Amino acid sequence: MGDIAVLANVSKPTVSRALRDSPLVTAETKALVLEIARKHGYAVNRNAQKLRDKRTNTIAVVADFKSFPGSRLADPFSFELLADVAQALSLRSQDLLLCAPAEESHETYQTLLASRHADGIIFLGQGQRDPMLRQLAKTDAAFVVWGAVAQDQPYCAVGGANVRGGELVGARFAESKRRRAVFIGGSDEHLEMKQRRLGFEKALLAKQPSASVGHIVVSNFSYESALAAMVAYLDGKNKNEYPDAIFAASDTIAMAVYKALRDRGLSVPKDVSVIGYNDNPHAAWCSPSLTTIRQDTRQAGSLLVEQLMMMLEGRKPQSIMIPAELIVRES
Amino acid sequence: MGDIAVLANVSKPTVSRALRDSPLVTAETKALVLEIARKHGYAVNRNAQKLRDKRTNTIAVVADFKSFPGSRLADPFSFELLADVAQALSLRSQDLLLCAPAEESHETYQTLLASRHADGIIFLGQGQRDPMLRQLAKTDAAFVVWGAVAQDQPYCAVGGANVRGGELVGARFAESKRRRAVFIGGSDEHLEMKQRRLGFEKALLAKQPSASVGHIVVSNFSYESALAAMVAYLDGKNKNEYPDAIFAASDTIAMAVYKALRDRGLSVPKDVSVIGYNDNPHAAWCSPSLTTIRQDTRQAGSLLVEQLMMMLEGRKPQSIMIPAELIVRES
DNA sequence: TTGAAAGCGCTAACAC
């Protein structure tokens, strides 16, 4: 910047002001400075800016890429969410620092902020880290979480209407008079799972009190793990005890359910009705196309960013739920 | 840091040295400083570090999230690649600045580097931006590209063996005596597409000279676009002219092909054999499961990072191709 | 409207 100042025959502050389009600078001076800067490929040093200002205009986004080490891609849902968060941040001229989750201690994240690496954090997925997040909430760390919205939560979350989503599924199975329903998904420790399962049971039993509702717990959200769990479950049953309705906690799990049913010669939806969650792109492509619950990631992304920005302005944003919508297809 | 220095009764440089575990500091002093820093939640300011050093230890990653505005997720392949790049960067303690592609001018990216925002750039996808990249290569910008590796390329690329991939597909169709083959994918302007198509034609015609090879051009890589193109193609043919072998440039496109064939009552692989590209997770899950070409994104991610690091050390890394592997399934 | 001075937090170079 010094060089540019010399070349333009002005002082450093004037160059700075010109580049930031300050009204304090003559149009001519401004034009001159801009021209020279452009010609010399000069760009303001962001690190110096960040050092001087308190704000870094950078948001750290923590995304779980793999459902477990060595596995393939996690559910595409997280990626659509990441993409939409990226877009929302870009609209607000915030940089996105992408973090693969490290050792999950709240201190790691406090350090991230303390070192002025980022102004705030967006966690894409609450998963098992609720306890850590509660710790982090005791500090003045600015962060927002995609996950279940709960009553006693000391931090700001943006999440789907999981109970409602489960209810929609339960109601639909009740309508088609299904009597042996099963929920396949994570354990109740995973709050989102618990909410979906409870909404599901409640709505189904309300209209169909004689129905049974099983619960198959998967150890992680991978296709393989879900397939193993589903196969094991069916292996333990007689044909006449087989479920006639399966609610899968994700579309990926639903694909594993399809596979297990196909291998046993069961037809969807005649023998078994299946409903998934998230409305992944491939839910619409497979055959029979999958009925599922859609959550608008675009809206989710905007809200996550919005709430975090609010927090950075010193306000105290509320947790928000986004709607769950049943997308009826062939399954 | 000043505060910590005062509390520890030492000078700032000593604190700095202690925190960086310099051998110049007594073990006791080090322990004392560390203890005090920990107690006060102190973390070294990264922006000050970046300002002072020349290196920022940050790599910008440019990823095309959406195949086109408003669409759903782009092909999951890019995301697996992103995840693996993230991991490779993390192993080298490099921060990942995630960039949604802006106005595609080489100046944008020069500015990114000039402002010391990042040390280098990884472009995940060469797409239509080869001309821009050639411009950028004329500067001293450090960058690496995932995409086609070509002869006259003035920049470092890491990419799949696309010609080889095409050959594998062509050879397989020849083995099963298919005679009316079609390639459905991007136009030849997209270099990766061209390479796959040429390898395909060559290998198929070498063993099966009487075969015909059609080319369906999709305007983008979305499912919808591919489905429309496929349907239009079939609409223009008589039943006896229908292809008996289709090579789809991505698994997403292959899913659209499946759909178009199903809707016409054609069976895979009896009537038509289909092969995709990328080995997306759902390629294995659909029915019939999809034969496809796998490219190891893990290796790709490592290589991209490795080559870029080499460049940042002042060396001149070579472009590299990673192998293409045929994964035979039911289709 | 512009400039001079000061300081953001850090570390390399040079004393001691």
Next chain:
DNA sequence: GTGTTAGCGCTTTCAA
């Protein structure tokens, strides 16, 4: 081993 000094590049006082 430790401290002093200086400067990375920027922008916000404050003074002119």
